Amino acid sequence: MRPCGTFDIGYAQDMAIVRTRLQWVMWMGFLVFLFSLPAYCSESLLTVIYTIAVSVVAVFGLYILTGLCGQLSVGHAAFIGVGAFTTGILASKFGWPFWAAIPCAGLSAGIGGVVFGLPSLRIKGFYLAMATLAAQFIIMWIIRYPAKSLTGGPGGLTVPYASLGNIIFDNPRSLYYLIMLVTVIMGLSAKNISRTRPGRAFIAIRDNDLAAEVMGINLVYYKLLAFFLGCFYAGVAGSLWAYYMIFINPFQFSLDKSVWYVGMLIVGGMGSATGAIFGTITLLGLGEILTVATPAISRVFPDIADTLFTAGTKVLFGVIIVLFLIFEPRGISHRWEIFKASYRLHPYTY
Amino acid sequence: MTILIQVAVNGIMVGGLYALIALGVVLIYKSCSIFNFAQGALLMIGAYFCWQLLVRFGLPLWLSFIGTIGFATIMGLIIERFCLRPLIGQPILSAVMLTLALGYAIDGIVLLVWGGTEQLFPVFPRTPIVLGNISLSQEYLWSFVIALILFGVIAAFFRFTMSGLQMRAVAEDHQVARSLGVKVTQVFAQTWVMAAIVAAIGGILLGSLQGISTTMSMDGLTAFPVVLLGGLESTLGAIVAGPLIGLIENLGALYLDPIVGGGIKQVAPFVVMLVVLIVKPFGLFGQKRIERI
Numbered sequence: 001m002r003p004c005g006t007f008d009i010g011y012a013q014d015m016a017i018v019r020t021r022l023q024w025v026m027w028m029g030f031l032v033f034l035f036s037l038p039a040y041c042s043e044s045l046l047t048v049i050y051t052i053a054v055s056v057v058a059v060f061g062l063y064i065l066t067g068l069c070g071q072l073s074v075g076h077a078a079f080i081g082v083g084a085f086t087t088g089i090l091a092s093k094f095g096w097p098f099w100a101a102i103p104c105a106g107l108s109a110g111i112g113g114v115v116f117g118l119p120s121l122r123i124k125g126f127y128l129a130m131a132t133l134a135a136q137f138i139i140m141w142i143i144r145y146p147a148k149s150l151t152g153g154p155g156g157l158t159v160p161y162a163s164l165g166n167i168i169f170d171n172p173r174s175l176y177y178l179i180m181l182v183t184v185i186m187g188l189s190a191k192n193i194s195r196t197r198p199g200r201a202f203i204a205i206r207d208n209d210l211a212a213e214v215m216g217i218n219l220v221y222y223k224l225l226a227f228f229l230g231c232f233y234a235g236v237a238g239s240l241w242a243y244y245m246i247f248i249n250p251f252q253f254s255l256d257k258s259v260w261y262v263g264m265l266i267v268g269g270m271g272s273a274t275g276a277i278f279g280t281i282t283l284l285g286l287g288e289i290l291t292v293a294t295p296a297i298s299r300v301f302p303d304i305a306d307t308l309f310t311a312g313t314k315v316l317f318g319v320i321i322v323l324f325l326i327f328e329p330r331g332i333s334h335r336w337e338i339f340k341a342s343y344r345l346h347p348y349t350y
Numbered sequence: 351m352t353i354l355i356q357v358a359v360n361g362i363m364v365g366g367l368y369a370l371i372a373l374g375v376v377l378i379y380k381s382c383s384i385f386n387f388a389q390g391a392l393l394m395i396g397a398y399f400c401w402q403l404l405v406r407f408g409l410p411l412w413l414s415f416i417g418t419i420g421f422a423t424i425m426g427l428i429i430e431r432f433c434l435r436p437l438i439g440q441p442i443l444s445a446v447m448l449t450l451a452l453g454y455a456i457d458g459i460v461l462l463v464w465g466g467t468e469q470l471f472p473v474f475p476r477t478p479i480v481l482g483n484i485s486l487s488q489e490y491l492w493s494f495v496i497a498l499i500l501f502g503v504i505a506a507f508f509r510f511t512m513s514g515l516q517m518r519a520v521a522e523d524h525q526v527a528r529s530l531g532v533k534v535t536q537v538f539a540q541t542w543v544m545a546a547i548v549a550a551i552g553g554i555l556l557g558s559l560q561g562i563s564t565t566m567s568m569d570g571l572t573a574f575p576v577v578l579l580g581g582l583e584s585t586l587g588a589i590v591a592g593p594l595i596g597l598i599e600n601l602g603a604l605y606l607d608p609i610v611g612g613g614i615k616q617v618a619p620f621v622v623m624l625v626v627l628i629v630k631p632f633g634l635f636g637q638k639r640i641e642r643i
Contacts, residue, residue: 138621307466310466321451
């Protein structure tokens with residue numbers, strides 16, 4: 001819905017992501033706000049923000065794979081793990097700088113994604129979800145046992161801090177800039193994908209794959225491309241994860257993480273990049289609130305103090321995802337669209 | 351050779367349990383076409399509830415068993431009415447995600463109520479039966495027998511009772527079933543109750559074998575390869591594929607673990623599942639549907 005008096009007078013304008021001057025101003029304002037945060041925020045708040053940003057990158061990948069192309073993946077955490085361990089190995093054993101390790105982590109996860117995306121040529125829907133579930137277990141097993149000499153097995157791996165010349169990204173403020181820069185770049189390209197040829201092809205495949213094939217879309221190529229891109233994002237997220245966690249082990253990339261990532265996409269709304277951001281902020285924000293509230297609740301119920309956080313996260317996330325699936329399957333981004341339409345039309349109703 | 355036979359026998363016995371878990375999944379898929387990822391969690395909450403009645407409240411076994419069945423019935427009804435029924439007509443992805451999220455929510459509830467410590471849960475006699483060189487642990491044998499009996503009961507239920515027939519009709523076609531006077535929603539509710547009861551029994555058996563802990567819902571995951579190998583709609587498939595998967599993972603662990611360094615037992619079922627998905631997605635006994643991609 002456009003505000004009154006805004007018209008497109010050319011194809012370029014019709015395709016544009018940012019349409020009006022006001023939107024440009026707001027975007028720039030937002031970016032300035034985002035990158036000026038370290039100047040006046042506490043370090044713990046910055047940590048929370050960049051933790052969410054890393055998950056946002058991962059969910060962007062899922063948005064391309066599941067939201068645009070309709071290929072459900074419940075093994076996303078495993079591909080994040082591939083990215084994290086690639087970074088870990090490249091940085092700690094070969095001393096690669098971060099600007100080379102991050103793309104390589106993306107590439108290795110992307111290639112892994114293509115391998116496990118191969119079944120998508122033969123099966124779809126629920127069966128494909130099972131194949132990605134298998135991917136989750138098989139990848140984690142490879143990291144834990146056969147590749148033990150490289151990855152450190154269940155013991156994990158210590159990653160050196162990212163550094164650029166004299167700058168070492170070892171404190172929340174500098175890490176914030178590194179992670180935010182990557183997140184913004186990845187976010188803009190994720191937003192951009194939906195209006196390119198591959199993006200349109202993904203949407204066509206999601207809506208009806210037979211019809212898409214009839215229209216001349218090469219299903220094999222585009223499905224695998226979706227897997228490659230989705231897992232590339234996962235790999236980049238994993239790489240960032242490795243740089244801020246510093247210590248990585250296979251247990252950080254378990255099945256429940258995979259489920260939560262899909263959950264974030266659902267809570268935010270499947271078919272929109274903005275939704276991916278909304279969903280991640282909602283779920284992880286609630287998780288943070290739980291972290292803060294845990295000591296207070298454990299004082300009231302001391303019996304459950306030691307399991308409260310793990311169990312609480314499961315119950316909270318599980319229940320929220322269930323509620324969204326039942327009451328608002330189109331997610332927060334749908335509500336956001338309704339809100340935007342209403343203020344653009346104000347004071348009229350249509 | 352003795353080791354080989356011993357490992358194989360153990361595998362088949364554990365497989366009986368997998369078959370039992372898979373049976374619950376197949377039951378639901380047969381009539382609702384929903385794959386229940388929460389089966390492992392249902393299993394766990396059933397086991398914990400029975401343990402609560404038996405050990406903490408000190409009730410006799412038969413009474414706590416009946417109590418658990420009652421609890422499972424209520425659980426099944428609640429899940430069907432409040433979670434799955436609103437999703438009728440929604441895309442498959444919603445149902446998959448819903449059962450996954452529900453499973454984790456139940457996991458969390460169990461962890462909150464009963465804590466994370468592992469508990470012993472003795473139901474069966476522990477002395478093993480020795481046949482020649484092979485020892486058969488009695489509790490595995492018991493659970494295998496119970497799995498077979500349950501399979502027989504369910505097969506008979508589908509063949510000889512009116513509600514079984516109704517379930518098959520609903521599985522075939524909702525609209526036809528409706529026009530013949532079958533209440534589809536009621537059948538769904540019955541199915542979930544049955545699946546929850548099967549899960550609870552499976553949970554009691556599994557708990558009596560290895561103690562109850564919060565990793566039980568992960569054991570439930572092993573049922574998925576079993577279901578896919580056997581075929582989604584086939585109870586016979588579940589009963590055949592269960593021991594098969596048990597055999598594969600135990601033999602794999604025996605021969606391959608020294609080579610790759612371990613973990614075969616956990617990963618082998620999923621490798622089998624991936625192969626099945628690529629080669630023969632409808633499984634050994636499933637209905638062959640033509641699904642062009």
